[in-house]
Amino acid sequence: MSLPRVLTVPGTTRKTLPSRKPLYLVDRGDPLPAGSGAYLWRLDPRPAELSIQMPGQPIEFAARLYGTLHELDHRDVDWIAVERPPEDRAWEAVADRLRRAATVS
Numbered sequence: 001m002s003l004p005r006v007l008t009v010p011g012t013t014r015k016t017l018p019s020r021k022p023l024y025l026v027d028r029g030d031p032l033p034a035g036s037g038a039y040l041w042r043l044d045p046r047p048a049e050l051s052i053q054m055p056g057q058p059i060e061f062a063a064r065l066y067g068t069l070h071e072l073d074h075r076d077v078d079w080i081a082v083e084r085p086p087e088d089r090a091w092e093a094v095a096d097r098l099r100r101a102a103t104v105s
Contacts, residue, residue: 023081023103037077037081040054062097
């Protein structure tokens with residue numbers, strides 16, 4: 001008797017984005033974590049070891065996010081924080097991926 005094969009659909013597992021560093025979703029105005037980190041923002045720039053402005057549109061943001069997180073995994077930072085996307089239907093997929101990958105959301 002053979003067991004049925006289990007398939008995993010991309011985007012349905014808890015962690016779908018490439019980050020070995022702690023990943024934090026932060027609301028505008030929330031403090032960033034202590035230590036050396038990278039902050040990915042759209043509207044709310046803040047001082048961080050690495051402060052990276054991300055695209056303001058969801059499709060462009062999503063296209064750049066994966067590569068940016070992969071690159072930051074190889075940088076000398078303790079954490080990665082991402083400005084929380086807007087509560088808007090156009091941003092649902094991006095927000096979902098970030099929530100799944102976040103250490104703290």
